[in-house]
Amino acid sequence: MSRGSFVFTPTALRSLKLDEDMLERYKYKKQLASHHLNSYMVKREPPLRSSTARPPTVCQDVVVHNAVYTGDLEAMQHLFPKGSIANLIIEPRGGEMRWVARGEGLWSLTYEQELTTPIHITSSRGFTDCLRLLLQRGANVDLAPGGTTALHESCENCQSECTKLLLSHGANPNAVSEDGLMPLHLCTSPESLECAKYLLQYGAEINGCTVDEDDTPLHAAARNGLIDHIELYLRYGAAVDKRNDVGLTPLNAACSQPQELQDLERYLKVCQMLLGAGADIRTTDQDKHSPLHMACKNVNPDIVDLLLAKGASVNDMDYGGEAPMHNILKVVCYKVSHHPERVVRALLNHGSIRVWPGALPMVLRHCSISPRTIEVLLNVYSHLKVNDTWVESVSEEVFKEHKEFYESVFALERTPRSLQHLARCRLRTFLDARVHKVVPKLDLPTFIKDYLLLECRGYVH
Incomplete structure (x- = not known):
């Protein structure tokens, strides 16, 4: 028996079998994302590359790792002189441990490694000068050994200058990650606004959808209460009533997002903008939850007033036979600071049951x-x-x-x-x-x- 294994009880083996099935489903999702990759990419000519360009090599040199992770430009200029190739793949040490099947019914704990490259690291950390050096040394701007491109990394970490630099060197603004996300889907914080602007300027698909959830960038912006992003996306022609895989439009997504007291005004502004752009107030998700159902559940009195003023139906039932009044009464004890009495009063004054x-x-x-x-x-x-x-x-x-x-x-x-x-x-x-x-x-x-x-x-x- 292998040193890295041990005997499992039948119960444990059944549990591991379920884990193995889950991993297989995860692999299938990755294959599905890869299958749909071309349909989510804007057709354009690839950037010209040298015919002598060599495939990337795996770099295990600790000196190179340290220079890249710390953004030491002087060291990197020494390590990558003119004429050298910076097309490298780095395999970080450590990581989280997970059970991995080794064959013959045996499993062992193994560190989960995610491959990366020097431009991924510098892009995610905002080392613009180091990134520029690597790109000048021939680094492949769209290389994705870990399932994401450097552009995904820079957008997720709100590094706008790195985003601009990658795009100017030919990075694909519509590249789809292994998880089925485009860079624009990763602009989920207020600090990512400049990244979103650069992506759209370089041809990012404003209505591109995620592979698993079928979310558009407008869904992501609405769900995260990003007022400036929504204004930007609407200017670029975002589809205001596009449904995702569970039937949520951006308006539904905004209303359904749990909201803390300090978030209420921000989400109200989001809903006002979406309704001003023509969002359908009566659209329901797959469980027949309307925006009013969701706003009542999250106890946002101003959004409830807005929806009722726009003609939301106060007594529509969801598939569970519950009206908006049911939703508010179920959460009163958790949201006293949100003034739930305002929601209840508004519903009753509009003819609620x-x-x-x-x-x-x-x-x-x-x-x-x-x-x-x-x-x-x-x-x-x-x-x-x-x-x-x-x-x-x-x-x-x-x-x-x-x-x-x-x-x-x-x-x-x-x-x-x-x-x-x-x-x-x-x-x-x-x-x-x-x-x-x-x-x-x-x-x-x-x-x-x-x-x-x-x-x-x-x-x-």
Whole structure:
């Protein structure tokens, strides 16, 4: 038996068999990306190269490695004098370990190596002068021993000067990596904007799709909330309603992306730009999730207001039979700082379905941490059957923190709703889905209009 192997139990062997199947599927994806390579490349004449150009050789010289990885231009000028060839492949030492099949049912742990080249290293690290030297010494600008070109590396690491230099030396702006990505798909941060500009100037395909997900650069920009990228791509004619393999358009992708509090305004601007460019507000993904479903799930009140103002349907159901109201109520406890009550209020004012009264204790249990949300929900009912189950649904900690509000709720067990509230319910029932349109036009004091539109007061009556 090999020193690098050991006997596995039947359970472990079955597990390794699953891993082997997964590796085979991964290899198939790589072959698929390679198969589609030509269809994603702009047809153009290859750059002229010397007829005496030699194939790249593997370099294991530590001195060369150190010079390349540290960007030591003086050392590299000494190592690559005029007339020399810098067409090298480097195999870094180390890396992550993985199980590799060795035949005869035996597996061993082996370091996973990714081949690279000096121009990959210098491009990814922004060593522009070193990169220029290597290109002058005949380095193959489109060589991809590890599955990506140097251009992919420079764009992924936002090295705009290296990107420009590679493109000026004939790098293919539409080269497809082993993972099925073009360089433009790797421009996923604000700092990559200059790289994206250079790629488009040199002929990058604005609607080129990734092999696996069928994403366009506009999908990537929308998903990452890149306002300047979106403006750039739209100027170059990006397809605003292109669907990916799961049916997401760029607008859907932006709305579905999880958003922290500091990201809300940025994603609102993204949605405004896409809608301004003609994005379809009713497009759903393969699970029939609309942009409104997704915006409610991520609790972005401004995007919800924007979508509703543009005519989004408030009661469309997804394949699971859930409307946007379901999506917001499921995440209230995680997104209190996002003001979920604004989303709930907007949905109700546009005619959303209400929670079944019998399910209110369950909603109270999950959403009690946001009393403002509970207040909005309760104020669309003319009568409530408050009982001990309601009291038990609010934890002692939450009750202590919001004592005045929950005392007003529990008091409804002995007290009917006020006449003022009943009048509000009657008017809202009459107006139905027109509440948001009609109430602002009424000749009434502002505080009464706010009351009719379910603005919070900190108690129920």
